Amino acid sequence: MSGLIERLPPLRWTAALLRRLGLRGRSVVIAVPFLWLLVFFLVPFLVVAKISLSEAAIARPPFTPLLEWDGLRAIVTLNFGNFAFLFDDPLYLNAYVSSLRIAFVSAVITLFVGYPIAYYIARSPEGRRSILLTLVILPFWTSFLLRVYAWQGFLRSNGVINNFLLWAGIIDQPLVMLQTNFAVYLGIVYTYLPFMILPLYANLVKLDESLLEASADLGGRPAATFFHVTLPLSMPGVIAGFMLVFVPAIGEFVIPELLGGPNTLMIGRVLWNEFFSNRDWPVASAVAIAMLVILVVPIMILRNAQAKTEES
Amino acid sequence: MPRASTILLVVCILGFVFLYAPILSLIIFSFNESKLVTVWGGFSTKWYRALLEDPQILGSAWISLKVAVVTATLSVVLGTLAAYVLTRFGRFRGRALLTGMSTAPLVMPDVITGLSLLLLFVSMEQLIGWPAGRGMTTIIIAHVTFCMAYVAVVVQSRLADMDESLEEAAMDLGARPVRVFFDVTVPVIAPALVAGWLLAFTLSLDDLVVASFVTGPGASTLPMVIFSKVRLGVSPDINALATIIIAIVALGVFIASWQMRRAARHG
Numbered sequence: 001m002s003g004l005i006e007r008l009p010p011l012r013w014t015a016a017l018l019r020r021l022g023l024r025g026r027s028v029v030i031a032v033p034f035l036w037l038l039v040f041f042l043v044p045f046l047v048v049a050k051i052s053l054s055e056a057a058i059a060r061p062p063f064t065p066l067l068e069w070d071g072l073r074a075i076v077t078l079n080f081g082n083f084a085f086l087f088d089d090p091l092y093l094n095a096y097v098s099s100l101r102i103a104f105v106s107a108v109i110t111l112f113v114g115y116p117i118a119y120y121i122a123r124s125p126e127g128r129r130s131i132l133l134t135l136v137i138l139p140f141w142t143s144f145l146l147r148v149y150a151w152q153g154f155l156r157s158n159g160v161i162n163n164f165l166l167w168a169g170i171i172d173q174p175l176v177m178l179q180t181n182f183a184v185y186l187g188i189v190y191t192y193l194p195f196m197i198l199p200l201y202a203n204l205v206k207l208d209e210s211l212l213e214a215s216a217d218l219g220g221r222p223a224a225t226f227f228h229v230t231l232p233l234s235m236p237g238v239i240a241g242f243m244l245v246f247v248p249a250i251g252e253f254v255i256p257e258l259l260g261g262p263n264t265l266m267i268g269r270v271l272w273n274e275f276f277s278n279r280d281w282p283v284a285s286a287v288a289i290a291m292l293v294i295l296v297v298p299i300m301i302l303r304n305a306q307a308k309t310e311e312s
Numbered sequence: 313m314p315r316a317s318t319i320l321l322v323v324c325i326l327g328f329v330f331l332y333a334p335i336l337s338l339i340i341f342s343f344n345e346s347k348l349v350t351v352w353g354g355f356s357t358k359w360y361r362a363l364l365e366d367p368q369i370l371g372s373a374w375i376s377l378k379v380a381v382v383t384a385t386l387s388v389v390l391g392t393l394a395a396y397v398l399t400r401f402g403r404f405r406g407r408a409l410l411t412g413m414s415t416a417p418l419v420m421p422d423v424i425t426g427l428s429l430l431l432l433f434v435s436m437e438q439l440i441g442w443p444a445g446r447g448m449t450t451i452i453i454a455h456v457t458f459c460m461a462y463v464a465v466v467v468q469s470r471l472a473d474m475d476e477s478l479e480e481a482a483m484d485l486g487a488r489p490v491r492v493f494f495d496v497t498v499p500v501i502a503p504a505l506v507a508g509w510l511l512a513f514t515l516s517l518d519d520l521v522v523a524s525f526v527t528g529p530g531a532s533t534l535p536m537v538i539f540s541k542v543r544l545g546v547s548p549d550i551n552a553l554a555t556i557i558i559a560i561v562a563l564g565v566f567i568a569s570w571q572m573r574r575a576a577r578h579g
Contacts, residue, residue, distance in 0.1 A: 025489055025490060026401065026489075029393055029396065029397060029401075030397050030401065030404060030406075030410075032390065032393055033390050033391075033393045033394035033397065033410070033414070033460070033464075034397075034406060034409075034410055034413075036390055036456075036457070036460070037394075037410070037413040037414060037457070037460075038413070039432075040429065040432070040453060040454075040456075040457040041413050041416070041417060041457055042413060043432060044428035044429050044431060044432040045428055047428065047431045047432050047435050048424075048427065048428045048431055051431055061434045061438075113327060113330075114327075116320055116323040116324060116327070117323070117324050117327045117328075119320065120320050120321065120323075120324040121324075130569075134565060134569060135328060135331075136331070138561070138562070138565055139331055139332070139335060141514055141561045141564075141565065142335065142554075142557055142558050142561050143517070143518050143535070143538075143554070143557055144518050145518070145520055145535050145538055145539060145542070146338065146538070146550070146553075146554040146557065147334065147335065149338075149538075149542050149550060149554070150334035150335060150337065150338045150554070151334055152542070153334075153337060153338070153341065153551075154333075154334050154337060158351070160337050163351075190330070190331075190334070193327075193330075193331065222316055223316075243419070244418075244419065247419040247421075248419055248420075248421055248422075250421060251420075251421020251422065251423050251424060252421070253422065253423055253521055254520060254521065254539075257543075258542065258543070268421055268422075268423045271423045271424075271427065272423060272521075275427060275525070276524075281431070284427060285427065285431065288423070288424050288427050288428065291421065291423075291424060292424065295419075295420075295421075299416065299419060302419065303412075303415065
């Protein structure tokens, strides 16, 4: 059998070239992904931090440089005004608080919806398990934007839900659901549900059934077994799923924009408007830095939960 | 009182109704004669015809497909390298940093990724003149950066499950590391590479926010066109587009699971 290297000459040539250059394979293999992420993931945050300290200007690009030469020396102008502005204008503080609240409540609801589903799938016979899992993941492969758009059609005043309720005679006035915070919660729960179910399932499927039997043998009622055995053991899955919903939902833009009303304040939307409508790049950068500071703690919690899952 | 297992089953069924009802309604109303998306006016395929005659949608779909194919391919290469380094190389300097950098993009809000990459591209253009202007290239770079993190997660779990003695045996028989990788490791982790490619392809095809930040004139992706249409209000041709996408995805998932089941039987 001839290997891939023989069949693909470019691979062979690249390997030979690297050997000729005296580069050890190991360091090259480390360097490629490392440099990519360094340049395109880490360095951009430094650029954002830099621009958050400059001032908006009518120029291309629309901000003042931090560093200027007056011929002899470099003049560094740092402007903390953008951050002061974030604290002065209640809009920003309200947007942060409101984003955290919306993301937290949605993550809690997603947990309550996702846990029974994950539990049911994990306890199903093996053949049915993979079919149910595919059904959970399938919507994730279709466009996120189109799924949010589908909810618009469901929730509007002449939409599917209102038409059904009017037809059934349950209501005689259409309910206002679109452009409310309720629609935003619904949209987040809907689009992030697979991210909750998958880590929970991965955890629950590994649960040792003999522990449940032991608890039952010792006279534990199903509810007691659940709260004293199943739930504590599935905590790493709960934390991972919760954070995978909570953290990205804080910065969500599409859902509040398409389902929320003008009063739905979320920080991702504020950043978008600062950038695209006001064209104030420095303030948008300051908003991003402040958002990152808020995200650090939940991201650390997520990493710890994942590390624990890997150990077990 | 109903038994706990009955309640569980009911919750589960409601959950699946919740997941699929909006998608079903999209499909049904894509065949609606009426322009009102929610009132049934008879069966029609006119929105499909309207879609096929819309040069803006077709053009942006072509751009999105090209971006997604290149993104997925580059993401698999870079993500696999990152996963291989993290599972097989033991300790090296910068390991903690690489672990952090390859998992953080998974939860980073799109608006931050988009803004930070745009500001990077603008600053690089000022400093070194590259990338000159923005468009497909900058979208691809941005997409690869967050997609490779997803590929790395998928490949990493496969590499961790793989029997390392296979690689060691090849090494003992005198094969060079590069050769061991391509002839032993790659065939074993191939399913994860395919899954990673598909995941990156989907994420790239789906992205609105990051692409909106880093794109330039003339490079509007499909989600950007959909978003501007949806924002203006109802547009039944979007239902038709959604139905086509759902059909392709369902077919793809069906073929993939059929293939996997066949492989499982023969393996």
